[in-house]
Amino acid sequence: MSGGADVLALARAAREVAAEHAEDVDAAGRFPHEVLDVLRDNGLLGLLVPRDHGGLGGDLRDLVAVTSRIAEGCLSSALVYAMHCQQVDALVRHAGRELRAHLLPRVASGGTYLASITTELGSSGLLTCDQELVPDGEHHVVRREAPVVTGGRHADGFLVTMRAAPDATPRQVSLVYADRDQVEVTAGPPWASLGMRGVENVGLTVSGRVPDGQVLGVPGGFADIAVESFAPVAHLGWSAAWLGAARGAFGELVRRIRRTDGVRADPRSELVRHRVARVRVRLEAVGGYLSGVLDEVLGAHERGSSLAGASCQIHLNTLKVLAAEETYAAANEMVELAGLRAGYLRGSRPPLERLVRDLRSASLNHDDAALLTSSGALCLLEPTVTTLGPDPRSVCR
CATH class of the missing domain: 2.40.110.10 (Butyryl-CoA Dehydrogenase, subunit A, domain 2)
Structure with a gap:
């Protein structure tokens, strides 16, 4: 179903609710139950549930698209959603027939948030x-x-x-x-x-x-579930959420700069244009790498291939580290562009103060240092360097 207009319309509706309540959710430190209610009612909790179990029958491309849209309204809401979908993917791929038949229709109907x-x-x-x-x-x-x-x-x-x-x-x-x-x-x-x-x-x-x-799955076999489901869905979902939040803020900031609306940045300044471009470069890099890793994972799924290969694991780890670092750096640069009043004060538009605080957690959410250590070990074991891209050796096999 990937990329269906109906799914994107559902995501936009969830984004609007998320944006409406985001400031209060952050200030009160409370769960975004209004967004969860929408996701229960519109079927998006069952995005990854197959149609024969009553779900929308979506794939990871749909997950990335929906998560990034919700994140434009509220990053917390998007991460809650992505992590629920991580659990759904594990159930779809690894649960026994009886558990699938019992539980997946409940997820699809909105009755079970995981x-x-x-x-x-x-x-x-x-x-x-x-x-x-x-x-x-x-x-x-x-x-x-x-x-x-x-x-x-x-x-x-x-x-x-x-x-x-x-x-x-x-x-x-x-x-x-x-x-x-x-x-x-x-x-x-x-x-x-x-x-x-x-x-x-x-x-x-x-x-x-x-x-x-x-x-x-097999008793004692969670490591396989982690490699094939938990880790890839987490890294794709988290990265989509971080990118969506940063992209949404950047779009609003650019519109305000263009109208000279409450920000100090002069759109005629070459320095401002340079800084705007640098933020865009960071977001483009994350978006491009996210798209490449997504294609790699979906290709492996279509072939029935494992994601356990060294190159695929390095690419997934790199995606998470790159997205965490670059979206946070982009948020910092946006604060500099917006200035003290529009970029640093709570309640300002766009909500850059909240964005910076939220994205600071990205490198700590499954520690980047641990992922880099793991990737370094895999690099030393890999016989050839298989970078993500058009090189046919870069795909999971």
């Missing part, structure tokens, strides 16, 4: 976990504490990483679905963060029993 529980105290890694699943007849006992869960207080279900069994190693991690009515949920207070206040990150504890069939 959050992930993958963080652990004392660990920064996604692929290890000390808290174990305990067999209990045809069920598993789940007890999981996480220091940060995005939107956890509002989720209708959770995808949870856990050590596969009491005798498993911390690297033998399973991904299990837990419905809200199957577990007791205890939430801590929301983080008092600098930016991204609307995602309402909270510490969360869940405990209960889930059927065996709610373990996704």
